[in-house]
Amino acid sequence: MTAEMTEKNRPGKDWPAILLSWFDRNKRDLPWREDKPRNPYHVWISEIMLQQTRTEAVKPYFNSWMERFPTIHDLACADEADVLHQWQGLGYYTRARNIYRAAKEMEDHYGGKLPKDKEEILSLPGIGGYTAGAILSMAYGKKEGAIDGNVLRVYARLYCVEEDILKTGGRKIIESLVKDTLPDRAGDFNEALMDLGAEICIPRSPRCESCPLLPRCRAFYEGKEKELPKRTPKKPQKEEEAACAIIVKDGKVLLHKRPSRGMLASMWEFPMALSGGAEEAKKKLEAALSGKAGDCLWQYRHVFTHRIWHMKAYRMEDCRVPEGEYGWFAPDEYREFPLAGPHARLAAFVEQMIR
Numbered sequence: 001m002t003a004e005m006t007e008k009n010r011p012g013k014d015w016p017a018i019l020l021s022w023f024d025r026n027k028r029d030l031p032w033r034e035d036k037p038r039n040p041y042h043v044w045i046s047e048i049m050l051q052q053t054r055t056e057a058v059k060p061y062f063n064s065w066m067e068r069f070p071t072i073h074d075l076a077c078a079d080e081a082d083v084l085h086q087w088q089g090l091g092y093y094t095r096a097r098n099i100y101r102a103a104k105e106m107e108d109h110y111g112g113k114l115p116k117d118k119e120e121i122l123s124l125p126g127i128g129g130y131t132a133g134a135i136l137s138m139a140y141g142k143k144e145g146a147i148d149g150n151v152l153r154v155y156a157r158l159y160c161v162e163e164d165i166l167k168t169g170g171r172k173i174i175e176s177l178v179k180d181t182l183p184d185r186a187g188d189f190n191e192a193l194m195d196l197g198a199e200i201c202i203p204r205s206p207r208c209e210s211c212p213l214l215p216r217c218r219a220f221y222e223g224k225e226k227e228l229p230k231r232t233p234k235k236p237q238k239e240e241e242a243a244c245a246i247i248v249k250d251g252k253v254l255l256h257k258r259p260s261r262g263m264l265a266s267m268w269e270f271p272m273a274l275s276g277g278a279e280e281a282k283k284k285l286e287a288a289l290s291g292k293a294g295d296c297l298w299q300y301r302h303v304f305t306h307r308i309w310h311m312k313a314y315r316m317e318d319c320r321v322p323e324g325e326y327g328w329f330a331p332d333e334y335r336e337f338p339l340a341g342p343h344a345r346l347a348a349f350v351e352q353m354i355r
Contacts, residue, residue: 011158015216016183022212023192028199030055031062038187040114040139041072047134048095048126052305055198061090072114075100076107084267084338091341092305093264098126116140138187145178146190147171150197156229157201160218165229237308243281244313244346245271245289246297248354249328253347257325258340267340270313270347271326278312291319298349302342313346 027033032046045065049058068086069075075083080100087096102124106112114135115121121132133146145151152165155174163170183189200207206225208214219225247254255268273284282293293314302309329337331351339347 011213011216011218013181015158015213016181016189018212018216019192019196020183020185020188023188023195026195027191028055028195031059033191037141038139040135042066043135043139044114044127044131045099047131048099049090051095052092053090058090061087071112072103072106073112076103076112080266081338085336088338088344093267093338095126097265101125102127114139116142118142118144134190137190141187143182143184143186145175145182145186146194147175147178148194150201151178151190151193153203153229154193154197154201157206157219157225158213158217160222160224160228162228162230164232166232170230235306237303237306239308239310240274241276241278241281242309242311243273243275243278243285243293244269244298244311244343245285245291245293245316245319246313246346246350246353247271247289247316247319248350251354252328252330253334253350253354254319254321255327255329255334255337257327264340266338267343268334268337269340269343270350271322272343274309278310282312282314285314285316288322289316289319291316297353298346300342300345304341309342311342311346313349 030046032039032042035042042062046058046062049061049065065086068082069078078100080097083100084093084096087093090096105124106114110120116136118132118136121127121135122129127135130146130148133144136142136144137146152171152174155161155177156165156170159174159177161170161173161177163173165171165174196211196213200211204226208217208220208225211217214220217225219228245254254271256271258264258267258269260266271285271289273281273288275281275284286293293316295315296312297315298311298313300311302311331347331354334347
């Protein structure tokens, strides 16, 4: 659909009020929005969980997290392994480690509370400009913007921003627009933009017919709503073959603890070898365990941000346990461990196998 763009159809100054009116009638019912006034801890945890994860998928994780760690004090006093286990399934475990570190800093320096000062919040591990803006506006009522992917997309379409929103120039344009249009109800406005971007102004095929801002959207009137926003194409993900060992003895399986630094640090996995080819990965696994891989019992493709693992798990017997952090664990024991990414899926399969 196209129409002639006139001065009357440009975004103008009234669209924030139109959006807030729409939000008051249509805002999503989410567990982290239930507190009145908003709980800063709930805002913080929900916003970190929502990074790279769909809203519906986050809800049960948020509720479970708050049952286990109802306050920042409870979180700061927990073991890191417990925190990682509670995070299991959300991926990007650096986020969980930063949450834990930040909680300890807040316990030590801010009385177990999120500070209200922007610079102090930004000094905490894992909290950047977006999360700081969300906390300050939604929980503390401050006039701060919170620019995430949804906000970038909405503004790029509303104002027909042709510049790449992932590059400095494009982002600065939108940051300036956000600053100029931010109303007094900044927290509600930020959430309204998020809801609009998640429900209506979605990537690729926006639902323009349902948008309260349609009469103000320049991209729509110029027929560019599906072209914008412009983004630099991502680099192709590195693809690796992963050979895993299923080694069972007396109802227990052999697991390995990953190094304390690097990808999936300090998490547990089935013995695994990575390579560019499936046979090469299998041979590396056999060499590491001084054994012979049997039948392939399980296959899975796991997508990370920058890489893809094509995983195959083999039954192995008469192996030598290498030096390092290895151990034998029954299902009721390893269920309490933070399992590395897709290894939690493999563990569920193995549990059914050895029952």
